[in-house]
Amino acid sequence: MDMLKGSLFELLGTFALIFLVHAQDQSGFISIDCGISEDSSYTDQVTGIYYTSDATFIDTGISNSISPEFKTNSLPQQLWNVRSFPEGINNCYTLRPARGRGNKYLIRAQFMYGNYDAKNQLPEFDLILGVNMLESVQLDNASSVISKEIIHVLSSDYIYVCLVNTDSGIPFISALELRLLDNSMYETQSGSLVRYARWDFGSPYELIRFKDDNCDRFWFPYNSGEWKMLNTSRTIDTDDDNKLQLTSIVMSTAVKPLNTMEPLKFSWESTDPTSKFYIYLYFAEVEELQLNESREFNIFLNGNLWHGPLTPESFEATAMYRISSSISEKFEFSIYKTNSSTLPPIINALEVYLVKQLLQSQTDQKDVDAIMNIKSLYGVKKNWQGDPCAPENYSWEGLNCSYNDYNPPRIISLNLSSSRLTGNITPYISNLTLLQSLDLSQNGLNGPIPDFLSQLPLLRSLNLTGNKLTGSVPVELIERYKNGSLLLSVKSNPELCWPGSCKKKNKFVVPVVVSVTAAFIFLTTLATFWWIRRGRQEVGKVEEMDAEMDSNKRQFTYSEVLTITNNLEKVVGKGGFGTVYYGHLDGIQVAVKMLSQSSIQGYKQFQAEVNYNKFITEM
Ligand SMILES: *[C@@H]1O[C@H](CO)[C@@H](O)[C@H](O)[C@H]1NC(C)=O
Ligand SMILES: *[C@@H]1O[C@H](CO)[C@@H](O)[C@H](O)[C@H]1NC(C)=O
Ligand SMILES: *[C@@H]1O[C@H](CO)[C@@H](O)[C@H](O)[C@H]1NC(C)=O
Ligand SMILES: *[C@@H]1O[C@H](CO)[C@@H](O)[C@H](O)[C@H]1NC(C)=O
Ligand SMILES: *[C@@H]1O[C@H](CO)[C@@H](O)[C@H](O)[C@H]1NC(C)=O
Ligand SMILES: *[C@@H]1O[C@H](CO)[C@@H](O)[C@H](O)[C@H]1NC(C)=O
Ligand SMILES: *[C@@H]1O[C@H](CO)[C@@H](O)[C@H](O)[C@H]1NC(C)=O
Ligand SMILES: *[C@@H]1O[C@H](CO)[C@@H](O)[C@H](O)[C@H]1NC(C)=O
Ligand SMILES: *[C@@H]1O[C@H](CO)[C@@H](O)[C@H](O)[C@H]1NC(C)=O
Ligand SMILES: *[C@@H]1O[C@H](CO)[C@@H](O)[C@H](O)[C@H]1NC(C)=O
Helix, strand or coil: CCHHHHHHHHHHHHHHHHHHHHHHHHCCCCEEECCCCCCCCECCCCCCCEEECCHHCCCCCCCEEECCHCCCCCHHHHHHHECCCCCCEEEEECCCCCCCCEEEEEEEEEEEEECCCCCCCEEEEEEEECCCCEEECCCCCCEEEEEEEEEECCCCCCHHHHHEEEEEECCCCEEEEEEECCCCCCCCCCCCCEEEEEEECCCCCCEECCCCCCCCCCCCCCCCCCCEEECCCCCCCCCCCCCCCCHHHHHHHEEEEECCCCCEEEECCCCCCCEEEEEEEEECCCCCCCCCCCCCCCEECCCCEEEEEEEECCCCCEEEEEEECCCCCEEEEEEEECCCEEEEEEEEEEEEEEECCCCCCCCCCHHHHHHHHHHHHHCCCCCCCCCCCCCCCCCCCCCECCCCCCEEEEEEEECCCCCCCCCCCHHHHHHHCCEEEEECCCCCEEEECCCCCHHCCCCCEEEECCCCCEEEECCCCCCHHHCCCEEEEECCCCCCCCCCCCCCCCCCCCCEEEEECCCEEEEEEECCHHHHCCCCCHHHHHHHHHHHCCCEEEEEHHHHHHHHHHHCCCCCEECCCCEEEEEECCCCCEEEEEECCCHHCCCHHHHHHHHHHHHCCCC
């Protein structure tokens, strides 16, 4: 007992410790190692980041390990396993960070093929991060590691990360990471920032990230044969006003041109010439300057003065940033020392972000909630993953959305035809308030047609054909059908009736027509002609809808008929083809018309009358 207590205490102690570490350093992190076994997790030896399995974030895909020859000691553990998606076009992770809508995140996906499928064939596929970043994932070789990153303010409480099969191999993913950023970091007027470059000049390290960088940005070393690497062991003061949370270790290395009279040059080409870039240049003096030494330079972009003159602060970080003023195919920086400067220019770090100006927002939250509820209630078996409407052209199968520039997309049509739906028509549908078209045909839906369908203001087409709906069609839907504002289809719902024909319980409103044969009795639960009080014009009005509704046939055994009519207790009339009895069926008073075996030829005639009059209601 004591031993148990002791180990429990230890366990609790361990948890408390882990929790503390997280609370201090990794709150706002979601770190997912894709493809490791369900329920497993670990703390990365190098970074101390706590990674969990991806199983709780996705329903699809399969786990794989990379081929052993790629599993080197220096390879980060997150890259040892992958989740691949041999099925479905679009497979998505759903992440729900503790701080959702309105918060800024760095979202990163990592990929390393590592011949996990033993096919030695590099796949190519698309990645959707949030809804604004749609990029193709192209790997150079089996050991190259690709990471895609976006800085994005959440417009809803969910983030979707989707892998899209583009017919060029099976999509896969190695790791998925979310890092909460301060909203004041990387401010933009609009849009999200896709990482284009993040260079740590003069760095001798492979990669700098957490814990050196609180935000776990990846800083890649960047050097050139024409440059001299500089470094200092002194800590760089990064407590700047820019709230960029710069990192001393990144700022403590820099480069200068080997030929001190030459400018410092670097450039990149735009893969997206229609987009602008946010450019951040970082400087800090890392050399101890003598009294007779000075460093001052001007920064030119594509031949135009971008900033200057600038003198980096001694062991203190300075950030210069701005959005590129023009769209360009090539961005070429040249940093020239000024005439008075005795020392050549330097640079410590750079970040370049592609601005996704055409901000596409996520689907309206209320629509998302409604469709998610519909999905889980009916257990919809379609490949419904990610955002229902976004990105445009990637909306879920079976629904269409409206898009306009600044409003979130809305669901305007829903087609769940032949989707094996059962149960009632769910009220969740009423929250899809912009619905124009609803197709629920060919399912097993039962219960009444709910009134809320007639409250959907824009509904123009409603198809409920081929279900087991009961009760009567709401009057308002019929009104809208009659005046041509609604295309209504309710065929093949055997127990559905028109208003009045099955509602009133105290009258003979659901007559039962019986044909007695040797083995069973055929009953049709329809209104029959002798209760017609209305004239023929009335009949004409509903005739057109007649086409949309089949005759409602049910078969009863003879003994059931005896039960319904209480052993043919009460005769209420006699027609041309047989006797009519009074009865009770499912709590409704019915008239049972018996068709005698001897008058089979009368049956057809009788049926014709029944069909013609089946919607006539008033007694
Ligand atoms: C794989 O591609 C990367 C670039 O992504 C390159 O640096 C590396 O040398 C390549 N490795 C092999 C084995 O070809
Ligand atoms: C820093 O620079 C010195 C002198 O150039 C060099 O010997 C040393 O290896 C560098 N240290 C790092 C960590 O780059
Ligand atoms: C600065 O002064 C030192 C001696 O104190 C001298 O060696 C050096 O050449 C001078 N540098 C320049 C740029 O004049
Ligand atoms: C710097 O020197 C160059 C030639 O040495 C001269 O053409 C230029 O005008 C000078 N610039 C300034 C700002 O004095
Ligand atoms: C969606 O597809 C249509 C037709 O292919 C195209 O015109 C439109 O630009 C696409 N929209 C987006 C956002 O890609
Ligand atoms: C969505 O729009 C397409 C093209 O207009 C159409 O073919 C399709 O039937 C629509 N889907 C639904 C569910 O209305
Ligand atoms: C719904 O989808 C089915 C096929 O899945 C199609 O036959 C039907 O026309 C669609 N309905 C609408 C309203 O687009
Ligand atoms: C519709 O949305 C509102 C607000 O989001 C919610 O309170 C309500 O429960 C939803 N109704 C249904 C039937 O889901
Ligand atoms: C309703 O759905 C059925 C079956 O899916 C189809 O045959 C019928 O044409 C649809 N009616 C309308 C008006 O779209
Ligand atoms: C059709 O009837 C509905 C319900 O009575 C009404 O709301 C709608 O305005 C009518 N539309 C037209 C075009 O008359």
